[in-house]
Amino acid sequence: MQRKIRVLVAKPGLDGHDRGAKLISMALRDAGMEVMYTGLRQTPEAIVNAAIQEGVDAILLSCLSGAHDILFPEIMERLRAKEVADILVIGGGIIPNEDIPALKEAGIQEVFGPGTKTSEIIEFLRKKLGYSS
């Protein structure tokens, strides 16, 4: 049996809207993954440390305040500095389409906007992490 996928759901920055973060945490749990949700107002440093400590396969970042353009790339940089850039990172929240190329360039694998089905994200994680669905 394959071991469970381990995921960190994180809220970087000061934004307090956590409906999406909690929803995806519950949906991933029900899909058989192990999920740790950081809670609000995490610094990029704290998120990277938590990811390393928990030995996660993937990090899901959620931000609705618009600060993704600074915070997401900073997290990617710190992951590289700690030599754990192999962790799969995806983003969600209110992210304008025109911002997505820059985030992908920074190493964010995919961005899922409002209205995304949770099943789509589950599928994406399983596929990218080499798990059959």
Place this chain on the structure above:
Amino acid sequence: MTKTFLTDSGIPIDSIYTPEHLEKISFDYHNDLGSPGSWPYTRGIDPEMYRTGQWIESVYMGFGSPEDCNKKLLNLLREGKAIGLHIAMDLPTQLGLDSDNLMASAEVGRVGVAIDSLKDMEILFENVDLRRLRYVGTPAFANGPIMLAMFIALGEKKGLALTDYAVNIANDSLKEFVSRGTYIFPPRAALKLTTDAIEYCAKNAPSWTPVHVHGGSLRDAGSTSIQEIGFGLAFLLAYVESTLERGLPVDDFAHTLSLRIYTDMDFFETVAKFRSARKIWAKLMRERFGAKKEKSLKLNLQIATSGASLTAQQPMNNIVRVTLQALAAVLGGGQKIRCAAMDEALSTPTEEALKIALRTQQIIFHESGVAKTVDPLGGSYYLEYLTKKMEEEAMAYIRKIDDKGGILPTLEQRFIQSEIEKASYKFQKEVEEGKRVVVGVNEYIEKEETHIKIIRRDPNVIKGQIEKLRILKKERDSDRVRETLSALKEMANHGENLVLPILDAVKAYATIGEITNMLKEVYGEYHEGSTIYR
């Protein structure tokens, strides 16, 4: 098999409603409905409602630097119509972090205007006549007394008496532990600070609104409409109780409190929600708190169109959604109505989108004819049935919170949080399974490139704010800042009302960060832990 129909909150809906439905729930004309402007206020808090004038049109705006925001504000006010103005402030301001704080740098000027000190308030409101606004304020969830003091000091600078203008702040600190998340201090201290503002206003500015509970953000977090009024009113009751503990008679302050809730997509349930909220409030004020004055029994409803119902997909459709919601707000008898801009699901609204949101209300008022009589839907078997049902179910939540020993133990047990999480997850599943159709999201999907103009943060805002802070700290009387801050700490340690000492610090140009840090030394900070889902 016949199809079952449910309201958004899950109340089963029959194919037709008749007098028998009302009989079954013991509907009583005088006790359940009555006349507008009289007990139990189901039909409205005023006998003539909009026949004597339109509801207050509210605007929520604010972005970037105080300098830029002032220009936009003057532009908006140029039209001459007296509106109610809520200023959106950026997250660092809401959390008591100055713009030069490291945690602030990614967020300065982003979801609202950046305010660091009274200086920024003076810039933001330069040439704005506060007397010509129906009210002015800002949500200020965790730092209500600080923002209240800012608006008092601003009025003083403009030579106004407290009776010359009206301030309206949310100051709804406890709800932040459940949704929106802009808490600063632990719950007990948060409740104390909220109560300070209520007490100050009751004694000094009884026509101001020192609290409006933001039920709508419970909806944004995924609650049902029943939970929105059940929990929303429970928060409001907690503020009433804590103010009573200060020895203030209920009739001295009940009328200053307000409930801000959403008008939503389920049309009849929404209208019923407003009517039942008024009824619950009237009954609780009279029966639980022994309120005698009529004004204490009248729940002042500030209504906003629902943020969570707007879609990022095909955003022009949001104009239609907002129109339907605004109509429900008018038919439900709101005192203040704010229409969201069509682009709010994507970014801070553009000026053009804000204008359409105002015009929507004006078309309903002047053209649709629905405001010519009071509570025109009253007497509909369906609506009266729903109104009573929602009252019962919302009251069940209020009683559950009573049984748990009040709001603070309830928050500690995470009861409200987990009820909302369950509702939110259920809703999401229903959308994903296609049981709920959201146009443009799970049906009628189009491949599209949005043409909505996104407002970007000007990268110079943060530099400007930091530079202004540097100059401020050089020019202000630093002895006076030190004195007022240490006096504040002293008063906080003695459990005094903090509005006046905060006002002294504000007038000495202490920054919001400095004032907040002083309070953190006394009360500590609240941190949300991590959660394991397995």
